[in-house]
Amino acid sequence: MGGEGARQRGRRHAQQRRGPRGGPEPAVEAVTDSPAVWASHLRKRYRKRVAVDGVSFTVARGEVLGLLGPNGAGKTTVIKMMLGLVRPDAGEVMLLGRPNTDPRSRERVGYLPELFRYQPWLTAGEVLALHVRLAGVAVSDRDRRDALGLVGLADRAGDRVGGFSKGMQQRLGLAVALVARPELVVLDEPTSALDPLGRADVRDLLLSLKQRRVAVLLNSHLIGEVERVCDRVLILDRGRVAASGTLAELLGRRQLRLRLDNVPDGLLGPCERNGDRYTVAMPDDVPALVADLVKHGVRVHAVEPARATLEERLLDILRTHPEEHR
Numbered sequence: 452m453g454g455e456g457a458r459q460r461g462r463r464h465a466q467q468r469r470g471p472r473g474g475p476e477p478a479v480e481a482v483t484d485s486p487a488v489w490a491s492h493l494r495k496r497y498r499k500r501v502a503v504d505g506v507s508f509t510v511a512r513g514e515v516l517g518l519l520g521p522n523g524a525g526k527t528t529v530i531k532m533m534l535g536l537v538r539p540d541a542g543e544v545m546l547l548g549r550p551n552t553d554p555r556s557r558e559r560v561g562y563l564p565e566l567f568r569y570q571p572w573l574t575a576g577e578v579l580a581l582h583v584r585l586a587g588v589a590v591s592d593r594d595r596r597d598a599l600g601l602v603g604l605a606d607r608a609g610d611r612v613g614g615f616s617k618g619m620q621q622r623l624g625l626a627v628a629l630v631a632r633p634e635l636v637v638l639d640e641p642t643s644a645l646d647p648l649g650r651a652d653v654r655d656l657l658l659s660l661k662q663r664r665v666a667v668l669l670n671s672h673l674i675g676e677v678e679r680v681c682d683r684v685l686i687l688d689r690g691r692v693a694a695s696g697t698l699a700e701l702l703g704r705r706q707l708r709l710r711l712d713n714v715p716d717g718l719l720g721p722c723e724r725n726g727d728r729y730t731v732a733m734p735d736d737v738p739a740l741v742a743d744l745v746k747h748g749v750r751v752h753a754v755e756p757a758r759a760t761l762e763e764r765l766l767d768i769l770r771t772h773p774e775e776h777r
């Protein structure tokens with residue numbers, strides 16, 4: 452990721468945009484096979500503080516990438532550099548096959564910022580209409596109504612935003628991000644103000660975007676949420692990538708937890724023990740292991756598959772992230 456191969460791929464997509472004689476680009480199809488995001492070696496310093504230091508990543512079409520990390524890790528700065536809202540000191544970004552310095556790269560991008568405030572005197576419907584106009588895209592009245600319906604605000608289109616609760620404003624922000632049928636959706640803490648039902652709705656929404664091959668970059672402190680919907684995770688710590696990979700790669704091998712009595716010394720091999728609870732690497736044949744234990748006189752009370760949660764893994768990574776990265 453971010454290596455020479457990826458760089459060439461990113462650039463190749465950029466070259467595909469030129470017509471045979473270097474004229475206007477031929478067709479949108481030429482860039483639809485490019486990753487939704489290709490970001491390479493992003494760096495940003497605020498005075499003496501390095502906020503982001505050499506961060507590279509990609510988001511494939513139809514992929515949900517989760518961005519995790521402690522407060523101040525650089526997540527929002529990465530998002531803002533990616534979208535051209537903050538100028539990086541170094542690094543390159545391609546959005547949907549175009550360099551992010553080209554305003555057209557953002558035409559098919561939906562964005563819900565972490566901190567947002569809509570004009571309180573406008574109605575929800577007017578906020579959507581305003582953003583559609585600013586984006587310069589054609590969106591039918593029906594699509595606008597659908598976007599409000601998608602976030603549970605169908606019956607509030609005519610109400611002023613000033614009277615909306617925080618959660619309702621966040622729902623409206625999601626509708627703004629989704630209304631123009633984007634190919635890439637960037638959500639910075641989209642559920643921080645939502646009730647549990649609202650969070651579940653957003654999870655369903657993300658899964659439906661994924662089915663439509665929309666790419667999603669999700670920045671969230673709600674690790675359970677990230678674990679449920681993300682295909683891959685990028686963990687930032689103090690401006691650097693502390694770890695990245697699919698959930699399976701990050702969470703490692705599955706384990707088996709057992710509650711046992713009467714275990715002869717050494718019978719189980721390498722394991723973690725806490726009283727009568729034992730954790731071993733997942734064996735190929737669980738029934739054979741249980742039969743063997745019983746044959747040796749062990750009393751088996753419980754057997755359940757287990758895997759470290761993303762939260763445990765995240766804490767582990769942040770605690771052991773090498774000092775030179777800090």
Ligand SMILES: Nc1ncnc2c1ncn2[C@@H]1O[C@H](COP(=O)(O)OP(=O)(O)OP(=O)(O)O)[C@@H](O)[C@H]1O
Binds near residue numbers: 500501522523528529
């Ligand atoms: N406009 C700015 N001026 C000066 N420093 C900034 C600015 N924006 C961000 N920073 C600094 O950059 C670092 C990264 O901030 P950033 O907002 O990207 O972190 P984050 O991971 O999104 O944090 P959080 O989870 O708290 O939202 C912090 O040390 C922050 O103080």
